[in-house]
Amino acid sequence: MKFLFKKNRIIAFTVVFLIIFSLNFFNETVKNFFYNFSYPIQNIFWQTGEKTSDFFSTIGKINNFKKENEELLLKIQELSRENIELKITEKENEELRKSLNLELEKEFELIVADIGGKQGLEDSLLINKGFKDGVSEGMPVITSQKFLVGKIEKTYENFSIIQLLSDKKASLNARIFEENIEGIIKGVGASKVVFDLIPMDSKVEEGDNVLSTGLEGVFPENLLVGKVKNIERNNTASFQKAEINLAFNVKETKTVFVIK
Amino acid sequence: MKKALVIIVSFYLLILFQNSFLIHFGINRFIPNLVFIAVAVLSFLFPNSFVVIGAIGGGFLLDVFSSKPFGFYTVIMFCLSILTMFILKKYVRNPSFK
Numbered sequence: 575m576k577f578l579f580k581k582n583r584i585i586a587f588t589v590v591f592l593i594i595f596s597l598n599f600f601n602e603t604v605k606n607f608f609y610n611f612s613y614p615i616q617n618i619f620w621q622t623g624e625k626t627s628d629f630f631s632t633i634g635k636i637n638n639f640k641k642e643n644e645e646l647l648l649k650i651q652e653l654s655r656e657n658i659e660l661k662i663t664e665k666e667n668e669e670l671r672k673s674l675n676l677e678l679e680k681e682f683e684l685i686v687a688d689i690g691g692k693q694g695l696e697d698s699l700l701i702n703k704g705f706k707d708g709v710s711e712g713m714p715v716i717t718s719q720k721f722l723v724g725k726i727e728k729t730y731e732n733f734s735i736i737q738l739l740s741d742k743k744a745s746l747n748a749r750i751f752e753e754n755i756e757g758i759i760k761g762v763g764a765s766k767v768v769f770d771l772i773p774m775d776s777k778v779e780e781g782d783n784v785l786s787t788g789l790e791g792v793f794p795e796n797l798l799v800g801k802v803k804n805i806e807r808n809n810t811a812s813f814q815k816a817e818i819n820l821a822f823n824v825k826e827t828k829t830v831f832v833i834k
Numbered sequence: 835m836k837k838a839l840v841i842i843v844s845f846y847l848l849i850l851f852q853n854s855f856l857i858h859f860g861i862n863r864f865i866p867n868l869v870f871i872a873v874a875v876l877s878f879l880f881p882n883s884f885v886v887i888g889a890i891g892g893g894f895l896l897d898v899f900s901s902k903p904f905g906f907y908t909v910i911m912f913c914l915s916i917l918t919m920f921i922l923k924k925y926v927r928n929p930s931f932k
Contacts, residue, residue, distance in 0.1 A: 583883070587890075587912075594894055597904040608898045612850055619854035627858035691854030696901055700853075728901070735901065764864070825858050 606704070606730035609690075613702060613733070616690040620828075627825055682716075682794070683834040685709055687734070689827060697741035697763060699724075701830060704732040714793045714833045721821040722746075722786055722797040723830055736830070739799065739820060740765045747789035748799050750782045759784070759799055759818065769802065772814040778805055784818055794833065841876065841888030842895070845869050849892075849899050869896055873911050877918035889915035 597604050635642075685708055687701035703709050715723040715736050724744060727737035737744055744761035748769065755776040757769050772778055782802040788795030800820040807814050848868045856865050873889045893911030897904045 590890060591905065591908065591912075594890075594897075594908050595905045601904065604904075605898055608895075612846075612899075615847075615850050616854040619850055623855035623858035626855075691850070692857045698901060 602730050606732060609700065609730065609733040613690050616700070617688070620689065620691055624825070624828065682831075685832040685834060687830055687832055689824070689830060690733070692824075697738040697744075697761060697765060698727060699736040699738060699824065699830075701734050701736060701832075702732065703832065704734050705729040706731050708834060709734045709832050712792060714797075715830050716797060716833060717822055717827055717830055719821075720797055722793060722799050723822045723827075725792055726832060734832075738765075738824075739822075740767050745790075746793055746799075747787040748784050749787050750776075750778060750802070751785050752779075752782045753777060756787060757813075765820070765824075767800065767818045767820055769816045769818050770813065772816065774807075774812060774814055776814065778802055778814060778816055780805065835884070835887075838884040838887035838891065841884065842891030845872065845888065845892035846895050848872065849895050853899055867896075869893075869911070870914065873915050874918050877915040878922055881919040881922055886912065886915050886919075 685703055687703040687707075687709075690700045690702055692699055701715075709726055709729050711726050711729055713726045715725060717723060722739060724736045724738040724741070726734050727741075728735040738761070739746070739759060740761040740763065742761050742763045744759075746759050747756065748759045749756045750769075750772075753776060755772055755778060757772045760768050760770050762768055769784055780802050784799040784802065786793045786795055786797045786799060798821045800818040800822075802816045803819040804817040805814060806816065852865060852868045856868075869892045873885075873892055876885045876888065889911040890908055893908035894904070896907035896911070900907065
């Protein structure tokens with residue numbers, strides 16, 4: 575301990591701390607510099623982690639494969655039937671659109687980005703596209719399956735930080751697809767999300783799909799947020815609350831799309 | 835100084851490991867802060883100046899790879915290492931510790 579209280583050591587530590595605190599003025603440059611040369615290593619760690627995690631989860635699930643396979647076969651049959659019905663509806667829809675002379679839906683303009691890792695232990699992700707690639711703060715981020723991931727929180731020259739829906743600062747308007755009940759999705763941290771402000775008289779069930787409404791003006795509508803997991807009903811409260819199982823799984827995703 | 839540098843490089847790799855590899859294995863979505871643990875353990879085993887320097891370096895790197903302002907983790911890691919050494923010196927009596 576004595577080594578710390580020598581006069582020159584105290585001065586040295588003070589200078590070091592002052593330098594570190596002053597780096598807040600060059601936050602973006604410093605972080606971009608570190609992310610730039612760390613990204614290849616992070617990428618290797620990410621891919622290795624993904625493969626190792628897949629390997630262990632496969633071993634863990636090996637007993638359920640037969641049962642799962644049978645269930646999946648049944649589901650395929652069900653989905654094929656649904657698919658045919660949807661194709662018929664789509665055709666009808668197209669004809670109706672043409673006849674009504676409606677504009678076709680605008681496709682999203684996307685920027686493809688790879689995930690490099692989490693930012694610290696927070697609910698945010700680092701991606702390899704920055705303002706140089708056209709990414710700017712507030713842009714929504716989705717997966718290839720159109721699952722909602724979050725929005726761009728911070729951009730650097732070559733990198734950006736995604737604020738995940740589970741971040742404590744994140745919130746968005748959403749609705750339950752099956753019942754058309756609106757509420758607010760709020761992040762509670764640690765990869766958890768709740769669907770709040772559901773009216774008490776609404777019938778919410780576990781497994782219901784939650785979609786974005788786009789009312790808050792950040793996220794496009796009808797993007798899948800997740801499924802209802804646990805419903806919290808309290809007679810003293812005026813609203814119901816439900817935990818949401820997010821559709822986006824960070825462990826299974828390598829590439830995300832930033833909507834311009 | 836050489837030892838401190840080795841510690842800082844190890845912390846750098848540890849942070850990348852925990853941010854990019856370990857998140858695939860979070861138990862109940864919990865990922866431990868390895869640098870925090872490492873600083874506490876190193877301060878306990880080697881109460882020397884190089885560990886304090888290493889702790890400051892590790893804290894700085896945690897700041898870089900988090901959304902917190904620069905200095906946040908640096909101060910925490912510095913205090914942690916000092917506190918561990920203080921507790922070790924004042925309250926731990928063990929013949930194996932000199």
